[in-house]
Amino acid sequence: MSRFLQLHLLTFYPPSNVNRDDTGNPKTATVGGVTRLRISSQALKRAWRTSDIFSSALMGHMGQxxxxxxxxxxxxxxxxxxxxxxxxxxxxxxxxxxxxxxxxxxxxxxxxxxxxxxxxxxxxxxxxxxxxxxxxxxxxxxxxxxxxxxxxxxAADIALFGRMMASAPAFNREAAVQVAHAITTHRVTVEDDYYTAIDDLKHDEEDAGAGFLGEAGFGSGVFYLYLCVNRDLLRKNLGEDSDTGVAQAALGALVEAAMTVSPSGKQNSFAALARAGYVLAEKGNVQPRTLAGAFARPVGGDDLMDQSVKALKAFRAELARVYGAGADEACELALGDEKSATLADIIAFCRT
Structure with a gap:
């Protein structure tokens, strides 16, 4: 069985603020000299771990x-x-x-x-x-x-995401999955939403002003997310000598959540419940590598998802030419391509 499982996801988020900084604005990062929107690794893992997908697939195997x-x-x-x-x-x-x-x-x-x-x-x-x-x-x-x-x-979530125990470091567990911060593949501008709330009991003869004034930041874009799973370490953390049910269920839940679950920030205001538009799953025993370098130069154009997919594929091919193949097997999902894999196909590929 291949040791490493790598996932590369491109997901479009409409105007939203799923992960805020200390000022309430969307988190950002400067990459390639321009501002990108960012969703932190912590926000993603928290959303996945607390999702219905995890609680259903891993009932009885979740830590607190x-x-x-x-x-x-x-x-x-x-x-x-x-x-x-x-x-x-x-x-x-x-x-x-x-x-x-x-x-x-x-x-x-x-x-x-x-x-x-x-x-x-x-x-x-x-x-x-x-x-x-x-x-x-x-x-x-x-x-x-x-x-x-x-x-x-x-405990599948502890096996996946690890834990640190300052009082008993001998019982720390190294995370079997590494999750990068998701960043937009392109330049973004954080915009401000100026909004008001009206007092329903205010009479017409009173002033016409709002009962509350507020301001909130938001942004939109195509995000690249990379995660890598050490499947040998996952089984070790679970105390399994072979790839039995809990490890497979954990991988399936992780993959489905990464493709379909969004962080909860400001969802009632923006309903940014996104699904991955492109997924590349890879398995192999060679040293894993991110494909974030494909977006060191921000993509542009009218179709940001299409340009992002092209940039990712071109960068992956160039890495393979120079360093050799980064995986032994791969499975791709692409919205709009009737011949592409489905969610079920990606999950089955990752579980085996």
């Missing part, structure tokens, strides 16, 4: 990024009748294994100061440990760390 594991332990113990003070003490001990727990006098004494990515099996282990401590068993949690934290399990 939270500061509140200790609160779950506390609730679990109180449901069993333990008095609050003792339950808080046990919950704090367990939470402190996953991250630095807040102070005893803090408003939330059982929460950790950091978000912790916890798998379903680790959550179950935390509750089981709470029961052992509640029964009076004397336990050194430092020596039982392997019981509470796992180096591999069936």
């Amino acid at each position: 990024r939270t500061q509140r594991l200790g609160e779950e332990v506390l609730a679990h113990l109180q449901e069993k009748g333990m008095e609050e003070k003792k339950a808080v003490t046990i919950a704090r001990r367990i939470a402190d294994v996953y991250g630095k727990v807040n102070g005893e006098k803090d408003k939330y004494p059982t929460r950790t100061g950091q978000l912790v990515f916890v798998s379903p099996s680790e959550r179950d282990a935390a509750l089981a440990m709470a029961d052992r401590l509640a029964s009076g068993e004397k336990i050194d949690l430092k020596k039982e760390q392997d019981t509470l934290l796992h180096r591999a399990d069936s």
